[in-house]
Amino acid sequence: MSNPTSYDVATLRNLFPILHRKVKGKDLVYLDNAATSQKPIQVIDALVHYYTHYNANIHRGLHTLADEATAAYEAARVAVQQFIGAAFHEEIIFTKGTTESINIVARSWGSAFLQRGDEIIISSLEHHANIVPWQMIAEEKGAILKVIPMDDNGVLDMGAYSNMLSEKTKFVSIIHVSNALGIINPVEEIIALAHEKNALVLLDGAQSCVHLDIDVKKLDCDFYVFSGHKIYGPTGVGVLYGKRELLEKMPPFLGGGEMIKEVTFEKTTYNELPFKFEAGTPNIADVIVLKPAIDFINNYGKANIRAHEEELLAYATSKLKEIEGLKIIGDVQNKISVISFVIEGVHPQDLAILLDNQGIAVRTGHHCAQPLMQRLGIVGTTRVSFAAYNTLAEIEVLIAALHKSLKMLR
Amino acid sequence: MDTGKTIKEIEQALIEDFAMFENWEDKYEYLIDIGKKLEPLDPIYKKEELKIKGCQSSVWVHSYLKDGKVFFEGDSDAIIVKGLVSMMIMVLSGQKPAEIVHAELGFINSIGLSSHLAQTRSNGLRSMIKQMKLEASVFEGLQSNNQ
Structure with missing residues (x-):
């Protein structure tokens, strides 16, 4: 791996039209970038x-084109397997994205294994995608949803x-890195404690996958999910990783072509992993x-990209803190x-509009985490998020631009 | 306010006001200024159930009928949207119910603000216009029942 100082952001930027x-x-x-990253050429x-x-x-x-497309599709599966350190390539299921991946687990695993009175644990930091699917299945099965509080x-x-955690806890579904605040949760500890009670753990890796080294074997998480579009890839494709023995026990989510072994009108037997969970023609091109x-x-190295992003983070944090009335939410190491920040007396939406007029794209609002915003007692934040190509x-x-905007608003 | 002008005339005057500014900064400063000058809305009308929720900001509108004309008051928690509320009130307040119901309100697209403001998706402007027209149509119905 090359030295972080040799990281040439100018050359890298040229790859992004x-x-x-x-x-x-x-x-x-x-x-x-936490909403979606741009795509290299x-x-x-x-x-x-x-x-x-x-x-x-x-x-x-059985023709050449189908052969080539199949080979490329399966090569992507192996690339993802290696990217997150999965033991087997059939543990990689292609989905539409993080949201669908979580829904598959909640629906498929939940419908087969959840019972009345069982408990599911999520956290105060969750994105709606890791709240609503669990609420839906909990309501259906009479299970109870519990929420880890935060400071x-x-x-x-x-x-x-x-x-x-107790013997009643059957599943823990946690955001690995908060999309709204950027905080890295102590997932190793969360997983270890859950496993002591024989509860399964899903990590929502939508934000962690592109920034952190992910080794699902080392983490020992039971499921890990993420989206392609946040890792410099295309929209409309995501990944569901699950431990093989768990995926094998789970019923299919969708029925149709590709996922079957044999169909008669009396009975259908299902295909093996990963195809059991990939019914119909998948999003071939994007996969x-x-x-x-x-x-x-x-090619650039996750560690090098991270080092560059850390430099941006440190610099931006110190500069932002100089702004009067600005408070960073989630100001942790x-x-x-x-x-993510708020500025006293300034509505995030006003700020976003004025920044856009200066060519700057940021995200404002509740970041699809309304319970988190309610917990923090705010309507929303302004969020800036950096990627490999920022300077x-x-x-x-x-x-x-922030100073100029504040002058206009105050 | 009741200026005796038609909706179209007030829209035209606003378009001309904004046309005086050459850059985006001046346009937005003017809009922010209009927002700051909006008459405060009585807190009794700023209840949760009267809130028009946009994706990011909230708007409150209150209306009443006086001498056959509809008068609006309003507020928003975001200042730029408050400027939009203020402009809508300038244009629609003091007009007859039927005129409000049938107003086209094309001026928003003609004053040179960002297209995302004009598109009204994220800021609740569309919901606000819908609400103002709905209230006007209620008054319109009341009037025709009384006649």
Whole structure:
């Protein structure tokens, strides 16, 4: 792995065509990477190449195009397997995204194994995608949903979690890194404590996957889910990792083609993993181009990208703190390159509108985490989030634009 | 306010006001200024159930009928949206119910604000207009029943 100091952000930026566009006549400053990352040219080219050279349906055809498409599709599965350190490639299920992955687990595992009075634990930091599916299945099965409390800075109360666990706890579903605040949760401890009670653990890796080294074997999580579009890949494709023995016991989520072994009108036997969970023609093109996205990250090195993002995070944090009335929510050491803040007397929406007029893309609002915002007693925050291609110069632009906006609003 | 002007005339005057500004900063400062100058809404009308929820900000609108005309008051927790509320009140307050119900309100697209403001998706402007028209249509119904 190369030295972080040799990390050349200018060269890297050239791989992202969108970063060269103008917004409102200004150079785009894209700081909404926690919502979705931009795509390098390798990913865009691979998508075009698929449709221009070997578009075909996979796993069934006996012609050359089908062969090539199937090989590329399965190569993406192996790339994902290695990317997150899964033991077997059939533990990688392709889905539409993180939300669908969580829904599959809640629905498939929940319908087969949850019983009345069983308990499911989530945390105060969850995205709606890791709240609603559990509420739905809990209501259906008469199970109880419990929520790990947190302090005012967004740090989970591990003592409370520990007390919450019991023989009744069957499942713990936790956001690995908070999308709203950037905080990295102590998932190793969460998993170990849950396993002591024989409860399963799902990690929502939507935010962690692109920033942290992920080794699902070492983490020992039972499920790990993420989306392609947040790791420099395409929208519309995500991953459900599950331990093989668990996935094998779970009933299929959707019925149809691809997921069957044999169908008669009397009875259908299901295909083996991973196809059991991939009914119908999948999103072939986008799955295939997950591989160049992962290759891009591996090529630069997650550690190098992280080091660069840490530098941006430290610089932006110190500069933002100089702004009068600005308060960072989730100002902790253990976080990724996400800064969520509020400014006294300023509505986040006003700020976003004025920043957009200066070419700067940030995210404002409740970040699909309304219970978290209610817990914090705020309507929302302004969130800036950095990726591999952001620069210190862009932070300077942000800070100047913030000062200008505040002058207009105050 | 009842200026004796028609909705179209007030819309046109606003378009001309905004046309004086050459850059986005001045346009927005003017809008923010209009928001700050909005008459405060009586807190009794700022109840949760009267809130028009946008994706990110909230709007409150209250209306009453006087001398056959509808008068609006309003507020928002975000200042730029409050500017939009203020403009809507300038345009619609003091007009006859039927005129409010049938107003096209094309001026929002013509004053040169960001398209996302004009699109009204995220800020509740569309819901606000719908609510103002709904209240006007209720008054319209009341009037025709009384006649």
